[in-house]
Amino acid sequence: MRNWCGEPVPRVDGLDKARGRTVYLGDQSLDGALFGVLVRSPVAKGRLKKIYWDESIDWSGLFRVEAEDIPGQNCVSIIKKDMPCLAFDKIMYLGEPVALVASADLGLARSAALTAKQDIEPEKPLLDIRQAVEKYRQEPQSDGLIHSIDIERGDVQNALASSDLIVDGEYWTGPQEHVYLEPQVVAAIPRGDKIEILGSMQCPYYVRPAVALALGMPDENIIVRQTPTGGAFGGKEDFPSSIAIHAALLAQKAHAPVKIIFDRQEDISFTTKRHPSCVKLKAGVKADGTFSALEAEVLLDGGAYTTLSPVVLSRAAIHACGPYRWRDVGVKARTLRTNMPPYGAFRGFGAPQVHFAIESHVDEIAARLDMDPVELRKKNLLREGDQTATGQVLKESVSAVACLESVSRAADYAAFKKKLEHVQSTRHKKYGLGVASFWHGGGFTGAGEEHIAAEVAIDLMEGGRVQVAISSTEMGQGERTTIPQIAAQALGGIPLDLVSCDLPDTSNAPDSGPTVASRTIMMVGALVESCCMDVLAYLKKVSKTRDDEQIADWPDAVGRALKGRPKIRFAKKYEKPPDLKWNEERHVGDAYAAYAWGAVAARVSIDMLTMETTVDDIWCTVDAGKAINPKIVEGQVQGGLVQALGYALFENLQVSEQGAFLQNRLQNYIVPTSMDTPGLHVELIENMYSRGPFGAKGVGELPMNGLAPAIRNALRQALGQAPNRIPMIPENLVEQGLAGNTGG
C-alpha cells in the first residue's frame, strides 16, 4: 500500500505544459469557425433607443445579433436574473454589451462592429464607491442596495458602552483585476439540435443552464467542455457564462462555430474585478486587552448587476470579525449598486477586504493599549471550543495561535523589534515588521453545499484503470494531480498512474459543483474518497478479499467487476452532516464546515523620499489540514501571497469621469514581477479535519487574506502612523499625509 496523500508527486500536466504542448482554446483552430466580437455601450448610464448599422458596407459573410434576436430569456442567470445578455433599454455601465457581430475575419468583424451607432439618452452615472457610500449613509434604505446582511450576537451597543476602551477606524480597498495570463476565451459549436460550448472556465455547470435559458433550449442540449485553463482566480467563475451565451447566439445565427477571444485591454476593461470596499469598525476592549464587542459596517461596491455579490457579501460579513473571540457583535453588510462593470469573484471572495480592515484595526488597538500586536492577537485568537460571530462552536482543527507562534518565531519577531530601536530614526529609509492573522471558511457558506448537492463518479475500466468524473476544473491549482492522489490512496494505495481525472465535459461528468470557495479538495475530494471506499468494498467482494486484506491483483479484481463491459460507474452524492445547522436569514449557525488558518509577517522598508515600499521578506504559516501534495500546497500559498502583494502595493485601478478603468493595460496595471517579489518562507501545519479527505481542508483562497494588512502594519511601525487604504502606492501614502517625515 502506497501512501499517496502527502507525496509531492510532479503534476500530471507538467510535461505537456513545459513543452508548450498543452492546447489552450486560443491555440485550437476550429473548422469553419467565425470570430465573435461585442458591440459595447459608449456611456455608463442611459436609455438605449436604437442601434443603427452602416448598411453601405458589405455584410455578406458577416452576422449580427441584437437583443430582439435572443430566442430565450435575455439574461445571464446566476443568483438573480437581472443582468441582460444584451442591453435593450437600460444601459447600466460603460462597455455593457448591446449587440454582437461575427465574421471569419476578426478584423472585418471588428470594423463592422465599429459601424454600429447607438442612439442613447445618457443619464448621470454613479461611478465611485466613495459617492455610493456617501449616498448610502444619507439614505440607507434607498434603491441603491444590491444586498443586505446583518449579523447580531449579544448586545453590541451595551457591550461597547461598558468597554474600557473604544477604538474606531475606517478602511478602504480598491478593485483588483485577476490578470489570469490566458485571457477570456469561449467557442460555441452547433451540433444538430445541440450546442457544444468549449471554454476556459471554472464552472461548466454554471455555463450550461445559463446558455440553455438564453437560447431557450433544454439543459441537456447544451454540452459544456472545459479547455485547458490558463489561470482563473475567480475571474472565470461567472463571467464565461456571459460570453458563452454570446458565442452561442452568434453560432446559432451563422450555423457555424463561433469563437470569442478577448484581447488584454478588453479583458481588463470589462470583466469582473474584486469588489472595492469601505469597512468601518468600532471595537470595545477591556484594559487588559481582552476583546469584548465589535461593531462593523461592511460596504462593498457591487457594480451594475447582482451577479455573485450576495454571496461575496456573506463571506465578507462572516469573516469581518477576524479570527477572534468577541462576545458581542453587530455586523451590517451591504452591497451598493454603481454604474461599473459588475464586480465578482476573486480568490478570497470578500474576505481579503474585511481582513485588511480588522487586521489593521487590531494593530490600532494594540497601539492604543501600548501592547505588542502579536501578544494582543494571541490573547484573543479563536481556540477550539470558542464561538464565532455566527455562534458556530469550533469543534476541531483550529490553529490560529499555532500559526501566529510559528510565524513570529520564523521572522524572529522579538529580535527585529529590538533592532529597530537603533536604526529607525537615522535614515531616509524606514523599516518595519508587521503581522496579521487570518482564516478562511472552506466550501460554500451556510447551506450552499446542501443546495449544490455535489455528485462525483468513479469509472472502473479495463486494465484496472480508474477515472474520476467530476465537474471540478483544473486551472493551475493542481486538481488533476491531487484528486487522483486521494482516489489512489482511498482505493488501497493502487499505482497512481492508473487513476486519472480529465477536464470536465458535462455529457460525462456529474455536477460536483463549481471550482470555487476552496472546496475542490475539501468537499469534492471527500466525496471522491467516500465513493472510492464503496468501489473498494465492492471489489473486495467480487475478488473474495477479506476486509482487512489488500486486493492482491487489482487489474484482475476490476476485470471481474467489469464482466466484459467497457466500464462501470460508481456515484456518490453530498449529504449534509446532521450536526451542521444554518439559518440564512439571521446568519446564525455553522457558516462553514471547517476553517483553514494562517499568519503572515512582512518585513518592509520605505524610501522616505519617494514613498516607495519594498517588501524584503515574507513569512507565512498556514494550516489547511493534510497537505495532499505539499509541493502543490506550497505553490498555492506562494502564488496567493504574491497576488496579495500586488493587491497591497501595486494594483491600482482608477475610474475616469466616463466610467472607464484608466489602467486597462499591463503597462499601467502593475502586477508583481520576479523582481518585486521577496523571499517567501512558507510553513505548513497539518491540523486534520475529520471530514476532509485524509484530513485535508481548502487552501486556495486562504493566502490572499492576510498579507495586505501585514504590510500595512509594517508601514505603521515604520512611519508611526498608517495608511487606511490600499493599494498603498506612493501617491496614496502622500495623499494620506504620511510623507515628508524623513526622520533624520
Next chain:
Amino acid sequence: MKKLLELTVNRVQRQIAVEPTETLLDVLREDLGLTGTKHGCGEGDCGACTVLLDGQPVNSCLVLALQANGREVTTIEGVAADHDRLHPVQQSFVDLGAIQCGFCTPGMVISAVSLLQSNPKPTEEEVRQALSGNLCRCTGYQKIVEAVLDAAEKMGTGKTGNTADKRRA
C-alpha cells in the same frame, strides 16, 4: 501585399509569404502552427510570447515577421535537443513544481534558457532579473527561480537526467 519571409525556426529552414503588418508571433502561431508560444497581451508586457531571435530573447508580439528575415528563431518546441527529450530547464520546472496553469511557462523557459546560455552560474538576483519580463500570476515566482537555479547546477555538473520522460514511457 505579401512578401516572402525566409527564416530558420527550430533548426528548420522556412519560407512563408507574409503581410508586412504581421508579427513574428502571428506567423509562428497561425502560419507555422507553433502554438506553444502564447499570446498574452500583444503589447510586450507579459512575456508569454518570448522566443529566441538569433539567441536573444524577444517578445515576438513586438517583432514584425519580416524583421526576422534571414535570422534564426527558437521557440519552446525547439529548446530541447530533440523531440523526445526535455531541456534541463524544462525538466527542473516539472520536478520543482514551477508550473501551475502553464500559460507563462513557455516564455519563462525561453527566458531561463537564454540566461543560462550567457550566464551558466547565475545568482538568485540575476535569475530574478532575467525573468522580470515574464509575468506569472500563479506561482509567486519562488519555485520558478528555484527551478532555474537547479537547472544551472545540473547543467554545470552534467547531471541532467530525464526522469519524467522515463516515467511516462
